Amino acid sequence: xxxxxxxxxxxxxxxxxxxxxxxxxxxxxxxxxxxxxxxxxxxxxxxxxxxxxxxxxxxxxxxxxxxxxxxxxxxxxxxxxxxxxxxxxxxxxxxxxxxxxxxxxxxxxxxxxxxxxxxxxxxxxxxxxxxxxxxxxxxxxxxxxxxxxxxxxxxxxxxxxxxxxxxxxxxxxxxxxxxxxxxxxxxxxxxxxxxxxxxxxxxxxxxxxxxxxxxxxxxxxxxxxxxxxxxxxxxxxxxxxxxxxxxxxxxxxxxxxxxxxxxxxxxxxxxxxxxxxxxxxxxxxxxxxxxxxxxxxxxxxxxxxxxxxxxxxxxxxxxxxxxxxxxxxxxxxxx
Ligand code: TRP
Numbered sequence: 217x218x219x220x221x222x223x224x225x226x227x228x229x230x231x232x233x234x235x236x237x238x239x240x241x242x243x244x245x246x247x248x249x250x251x252x253x254x255x256x257x258x259x260x261x262x263x264x265x266x267x268x269x270x271x272x273x274x275x276x277x278x279x280x281x282x283x284x285x286x287x288x289x290x291x292x293x294x295x296x297x298x299x300x301x302x303x304x305x306x307x308x309x310x311x312x313x314x315x316x317x318x319x320x321x322x323x324x325x326x327x328x329x330x331x332x333x334x335x336x337x338x339x340x341x342x343x344x345x346x347x348x349x350x351x352x353x354x355x356x357x358x359x360x361x362x363x364x365x366x367x368x369x370x371x372x373x374x375x376x377x378x379x380x381x382x383x384x385x386x387x388x389x390x391x392x393x394x395x396x397x398x399x400x401x402x403x404x405x406x407x408x409x410x411x412x413x414x415x416x417x418x419x420x421x422x423x424x425x426x427x428x429x430x431x432x433x434x435x436x437x438x439x440x441x442x443x444x445x446x447x448x449x450x451x452x453x454x455x456x457x458x459x460x461x462x463x464x465x466x467x468x469x470x471x472x473x474x475x476x477x478x479x480x481x482x483x484x485x486x487x488x489x490x491x492x493x494x495x496x497x498x499x500x501x502x503x504x505x506x507x508x509x510x511x512x513x514x515x516x517x518x519x520x521x522x523x524x525x526x527x528x529x530x531x532x533x534x535x536x537x538x539x540x541x542x543x544x545x546x547x548x549x550x551x
Pocket of ligand 1: 228229230231232263266353354357358366367368372375
């Protein structure tokens, strides 16, 4: 990694390799990571251990892990400036997770809204305990690297708060063991809603069930055009101000891709038909995805290079993670 005189603040974030990336993850997260990569010291993880809580098919997990790594790079994260690594390649994540679990009251985890939603859906008797302790593993991911900031979406705020609570808890018992990180919830990133559910954020789990929910970063142009053409709107004859939720979402996407506000996008399209808006949005998406897909294909054509990027990064971050783990082990009496 390149070195400059003044140390830059460190960021760490991660995405689960549980489904192909969609436009919402790109415009809401990845694109900001890419833009900010010179401001920070960058740690980007592919959190395959978290994905295990969903019991993926083993081959699919392996292939989605490589896909996501290649996609990080194709979207513009530069392996020369960013650590790009797979969580399970660094054993310290699970090692620290156990120690943190012993410091985590059940009540804290019981209050996590993501766990509550998933346990309501699956039933508390049957849901695996990995879903319950998921935020503790996430805290380990962050604390191992002394991250200053954690760039995430609003839905992860509660998990970052839990991470901070855990760090403060051990720090207050045993002196300054952990750096206490802060969530970095970007205001510039777009909040993209589902094409078929404009009142709900675009989500990987819904996209896995309904193709029309999301544009995937690997969708070919004709698929992009078809999905956008079928996006939910309303029965108005033309774009009006204020726009309904579906139209507002299309304007948000258009604005994000053309680097203008949704309000400015509305001015462009006010009075125009929905089909004019939809084809402009589809073309903007195709234009953005075309170079990403070309880079992606190049990266996947050289699997050896990709796996060595991941291995080299894991070897470097392993040293950082182990130093933190050792500090924690000493603090709790394990060494
Ligand atoms: N829980 C995060 C999500 O679903 C993924 C994640 C795992 C993560 N470990 C992390 C995000 C560490 C930030 C930092 O989006």
